[in-house]
Amino acid sequence: METLEFRFDSKPGVRPDHPALCGVVGSGNLEILVKPGDQPGCCQVHIKTSARGFGTTWRAVIGDFAASHPAGGTAIAINDMGATPAVVSLRLAQALAEYQGGAR
Amino acid sequence: MSLSLTNRHSWFEATARARINGLLDAGSFSEILPPAASQPSPHLAQLDLPGAFDDGVVIGYGRLEKKPIFVAAQEGQFMGGAVGEIHGAKIVGLLRRAVEEKPAAVLFLIDSGGVRLHEANAGLIAISEIMRAVLDARAAGVPVIALVGGSCGAFGGMGIVAKLCSAIIISEEGRLALSGPEVIETVAGVEEFDAKDRALVWRVTGGKHRYLMGDCAMLVDDDLAAFRSGATEFLAGWAEPAPSLASLRARQQVLKNRLAAYATYRDGLQVWAALGVAEPESVPLLDRDSLVALKEGLPT
Amino acid sequence: MNAHPPNGVWDSLRQSRTRRLERAASLGFGKEIPVDRIIDLLEAVIQPGDRVCLEGNNQKQADFLAESLADCSPERINHLSLVQSVLALPSHVDLFERGLANRLDFSFSGPQGARLAKLVQEQRIEIGAIHTYLELFGRYFMDLTPNVALIAAQAADAEGNLYLGPNTEDTPVIVEATAFKGGIVIAQVNERLEKLPRVDVPADWVDFTVLAPKPNYIEPLFTRDPAQITEVQVLMAMMAIKGIYAEYGVTRLNHGIGFDTAAIELLLPTYAADLGLKGKICTHWALNPHPTLIPAIEAGFVESVHCFGSEVGMDAYISARSDVFFTGADGSMRSNRAFSQTAGLYACDMFIGSTLQMDLAGNSSTATLGRITGFGGAPNMGSDPHGRRHASPAWLKAGREAYGANAIRGRKLVVQMVETFREHMAPVFVEELDAWQLQKMMGAELPPIMIYGDDVSHIVTEEGIANLLLCRTPEEREQAIRGVAGFTPVGLARDKAMVENLRDRGIIRRAEDLGIDPRMATRDLLAARSVKDLVRWSGGLYAPPSRFRNW
Numbered sequence: 001m002e003t004l005e006f007r008f009d010s011k012p013g014v015r016p017d018h019p020a021l022c023g024v025v026g027s028g029n030l031e032i033l034v035k036p037g038d039q040p041g042c043c044q045v046h047i048k049t050s051a052r053g054f055g056t057t058w059r060a061v062i063g064d065f066a067a068s069h070p071a072g073g074t075a076i077a078i079n080d081m082g083a084t085p086a087v088v089s090l091r092l093a094q095a096l097a098e099y100q101g102g103a104r
Numbered sequence: 105m106s107l108s109l110t111n112r113h114s115w116f117e118a119t120a121r122a123r124i125n126g127l128l129d130a131g132s133f134s135e136i137l138p139p140a141a142s143q144p145s146p147h148l149a150q151l152d153l154p155g156a157f158d159d160g161v162v163i164g165y166g167r168l169e170k171k172p173i174f175v176a177a178q179e180g181q182f183m184g185g186a187v188g189e190i191h192g193a194k195i196v197g198l199l200r201r202a203v204e205e206k207p208a209a210v211l212f213l214i215d216s217g218g219v220r221l222h223e224a225n226a227g228l229i230a231i232s233e234i235m236r237a238v239l240d241a242r243a244a245g246v247p248v249i250a251l252v253g254g255s256c257g258a259f260g261g262m263g264i265v266a267k268l269c270s271a272i273i274i275s276e277e278g279r280l281a282l283s284g285p286e287v288i289e290t291v292a293g294v295e296e297f298d299a300k301d302r303a304l305v306w307r308v309t310g311g312k313h314r315y316l317m318g319d320c321a322m323l324v325d326d327d328l329a330a331f332r333s334g335a336t337e338f339l340a341g342w343a344e345p346a347p348s349l350a351s352l353r354a355r356q357q358v359l360k361n362r363l364a365a366y367a368t369y370r371d372g373l374q375v376w377a378a379l380g381v382a383e384p385e386s387v388p389l390l391d392r393d394s395l396v397a398l399k400e401g402l403p404t
Numbered sequence: 405m406n407a408h409p410p411n412g413v414w415d416s417l418r419q420s421r422t423r424r425l426e427r428a429a430s431l432g433f434g435k436e437i438p439v440d441r442i443i444d445l446l447e448a449v450i451q452p453g454d455r456v457c458l459e460g461n462n463q464k465q466a467d468f469l470a471e472s473l474a475d476c477s478p479e480r481i482n483h484l485s486l487v488q489s490v491l492a493l494p495s496h497v498d499l500f501e502r503g504l505a506n507r508l509d510f511s512f513s514g515p516q517g518a519r520l521a522k523l524v525q526e527q528r529i530e531i532g533a534i535h536t537y538l539e540l541f542g543r544y545f546m547d548l549t550p551n552v553a554l555i556a557a558q559a560a561d562a563e564g565n566l567y568l569g570p571n572t573e574d575t576p577v578i579v580e581a582t583a584f585k586g587g588i589v590i591a592q593v594n595e596r597l598e599k600l601p602r603v604d605v606p607a608d609w610v611d612f613t614v615l616a617p618k619p620n621y622i623e624p625l626f627t628r629d630p631a632q633i634t635e636v637q638v639l640m641a642m643m644a645i646k647g648i649y650a651e652y653g654v655t656r657l658n659h660g661i662g663f664d665t666a667a668i669e670l671l672l673p674t675y676a677a678d679l680g681l682k683g684k685i686c687t688h689w690a691l692n693p694h695p696t697l698i699p700a701i702e703a704g705f706v707e708s709v710h711c712f713g714s715e716v717g718m719d720a721y722i723s724a725r726s727d728v729f730f731t732g733a734d735g736s737m738r739s740n741r742a743f744s745q746t747a748g749l750y751a752c753d754m755f756i757g758s759t760l761q762m763d764l765a766g767n768s769s770t771a772t773l774g775r776i777t778g779f780g781g782a783p784n785m786g787s788d789p790h791g792r793r794h795a796s797p798a799w800l801k802a803g804r805e806a807y808g809a810n811a812i813r814g815r816k817l818v819v820q821m822v823e824t825f826r827e828h829m830a831p832v833f834v835e836e837l838d839a840w841q842l843q844k845m846m847g848a849e850l851p852p853i854m855i856y857g858d859d860v861s862h863i864v865t866e867e868g869i870a871n872l873l874l875c876r877t878p879e880e881r882e883q884a885i886r887g888v889a890g891f892t893p894v895g896l897a898r899d900k901a902m903v904e905n906l907r908d909r910g911i912i913r914r915a916e917d918l919g920i921d922p923r924m925a926t927r928d929l930l931a932a933r934s935v936k937d938l939v940r941w942s943g944g945l946y947a948p949p950s951r952f953r954n955w
Contacts, residue, residue, distance in 0.1 A: 051829065079144065
């Protein structure tokens with residue numbers, strides 16, 4: 001298991017009271033918990049992943065997410081069991097939307 | 105017919121949280137120890153494995169057709185729904201709280217292969233505590249209903265737990281047994297049991313077979329709405345009996361007779377024939393309503 | 405083989421055929437061969453150096469004849485050149501390991517790819533070439549005509565007429581080439597009947613039949629369990645439907661088999677119907693009878709399907725849908741790989757399929773190190789035919805995109821749909837395909853490329869659609885590919901400014917640009933989510949093989 005920490009600047013969005021959880025820690029899948037963070041213009045991400053050696057890829061995926069979504073002021077915790085970047089990106093978008101109460 | 109298929113929501117496919125959403129009254133669910141308030145298993149972390157915030161089980165309370173309900177839902181996609189220390193403690197805590205607060209029922213959404221071997225004794229103890237807690241809740245007059253229909257079924261220690269519940273509601277996709285098919289094949293050889301013969305596995309452990317044998321009180325379609333209406337209907341007609349030695353002994357005798365009658369059988373087909381089913385081979389192909397009608401027409 | 409001898413003999417093939425048949429007759433053989441004497445028959449009529457077509461198709465295999473041939477004596481039969489569509493069975497490879505055959509021309513060898521690679525490395529096999537099916541069939545009538553064909557049929561009557569059944573596949577092509585150039589045709593059959601449901605091969609073209617000990621092997625290659633389709637595949641399917649099928653009005657098409665295309669098939673009655681596309685797309689298919697197409701057929705999307713072969717469990721459904729499928733007067737399906745491949749080449753406006761690797765020119769390949777597998781029909785389906793003349797809206801629109809407003813010809817849509825990473829985080833998009841290394845290892849003339857970049861019109865990944873037709877320079881093409889290559893090293897090395905420019909010009913379109921919310925991409929959109937759902941859609945007519953059932 002590898003533990004990774006990232007912080008990216010990100011536009012702040014709606015700040016609800018309740019956290020949001022998305023996904024399941026199954027093979028090729030991941031769960032994402034989005035909570036209020038302590039810095040409004042920053043997205044903090046803490047990752048525990050079963051796959052080792054993909055720090056650069058995670059940095060690129062999270063960086064892209066932070067740049068293109070209003071994720072500022074969030075603390076995101078991830079438990080990952082080998083999801084591909086495609087699944088990670090999808091799940092991040094789902095989790096943030098759920099957190100901000102967006103309609104599906 | 106065709107379009108209604110796209111409106112179905114498969115229980116088998118759904119996550120634990122989606123099952124709770126489909127089961128309880130809309131918006132009524134409140135989670136106890138939500139993911140934000142808990143930590144993954146330290147045992148798994150020691151083994152260098154990522155855990156899950158809820159350790160693979162969601163517990164809380166809500167309403168079913170306005171009746172107050174406690175619910176525990178196992179997540180089969182996480183570690184095969186297997187029971188670890190935190191997972192087990194959440195379930196036991198919920199059941200003990202049920203003794204105090206006496207909801208109309210505890211709905212136990214089982215989707216598990218049994219003990220989480222990674223946690224060794226902690227997992228074993230957790231399951232034995234669950235068994236005790238289920239019996240305590242029932243003794244306090246709170247029905248504990250098992251809902252079985254996920255990909256892991258109810259196996260191992262959780263198979264035993266399912267049978268300790270007041271009743272089991274099961275779908276055709278669900279399975280109920282003790283040893284898993286692969287384990288039987290590994291230990292006793294493929295002639296004894298071919299785990300790859302999925303049709304055989306379901307004829308021996310699947311929902312239709314368990315329902316015909318009387319191990320499960322109700323058979324429902326693989327659909328969130330079907331489990332909801334099944335649970336509602338069952339609870340409306342159920343009064344939790346006080347534990348009694350006489351009823352346990354009677355049940356034991358029934359099981360002894362059954363064991364004597366079916367000891368040499370190797371396939372559900374033989375059991376169904378013995379139960380009086382005219383065309384046993386047709387059972388796997390029957391839809392749910394037809395099978396229920398068939399069972400109701402069998403000699404008792 | 406050899407030039408005609410100077411002594412003026414012009415019927416040497418006929419004479420050779422007569423001698424072979426006489427040898428068989430002298431051993432007491434009539435047209436019907438007892439199963440326990442098959443090896444004697446094969447050793448009597450096959451000669452060293454023969455070119456043999458052993459019916460190894462995609463679905464259907466003449467497995468009994470293959471095993472029997474592999475059991476023949478290498479002293480009596482050797483130096484055979486094998487020509488066949490698919491090298492699927494272990495016995496096919498045994499022929500080389502036991503020294504009966506030493507040369508191979510084929511199209512696909514999926515299950516035996518690793519063994520084949522090993523034989524090449526050990527120099528125990530000479531591969532003539534890897535072909536696409538239609539190309540190989542063409543050569544049966546030019547320079548690869550078989551001397552002997554070992555085929556599989558469903559039934560024979562007393563005269564020796566053959567009924568091929570739904571899995572007709574390659575048999576007509578094989579028999580035509582062999583029977584009409586003095587060759588010997590031997591058929592294994594599943595049963596002998598007094599009267600055949602229909603005559604597919606006349607007795608005149610058949611020399612010997614043998615009743616196989618068990619029915620010939622058929623592999624369910626085209627069944628995909630909807631339970632395994634992922635959300636990412638649903639997202640890509642939505643983009644393909646909205647961004648390509650709807651955009652070009654694709655009515656005539658072929659799907660390369662895979663979970664990605666199965667997702668598209670299952671989205672037709674739901675997502676595509678909601679977009680008002682019924683009757684506007686996906687009406688005519690060159691396609692095997694994919695069970696995942698059942699919902700679209702039942703929902704009224706599909707007018708016609710012509711099949712390369714059949715699919716286990718689909719025969720009853722096909723017979724009951726004779727308006728859609730090609731069926732004989734007897735009611736059972738008639739498939740034909742040669743004609744389906746021809747339809748796929750000239751009469752389809754789009755091919756869409758997946759791949760394992762793609763480079764910056766758009767060349768794509770499923771060839772990987774350590775395996776020699778070939779590509780089956782994909783190179784044919786995935787190519788733009790310059791011989792086409794008839795117009796269709798999709799073809800004309802693609803042509804204008806590629807060649808400008810004054811285009812004098814159209815373009816077939818050739819779409820590669822793929823997630824940017826495969827299992828074990830192996831990137832699909834690479835700077836150089838494994839195909840070049842494989843070429844060296846094989847000692848081949850060319851790298852094994854499945855679809856050439858200049859035939860590819862679109863690439864669909866989870867990151868969006870790249871329209872290569874609109875690219876005007878190799879740099880634009882490269883950046884268009886990098887721009888949908890996600891977080892692979894190739895994708896991360898993109899020129900961000902150029903990619904943004906390509907997006908502004910509509911050459912790259914993301915899901916949002918297509919008006920698709922990725923969060924809507926859930927499995928709930930699939931018309932069927934399990935094999936059982938497919939059975940229900942078919943009204944119980946579809947009978948899935950046991951590996952897909954739990955009942």
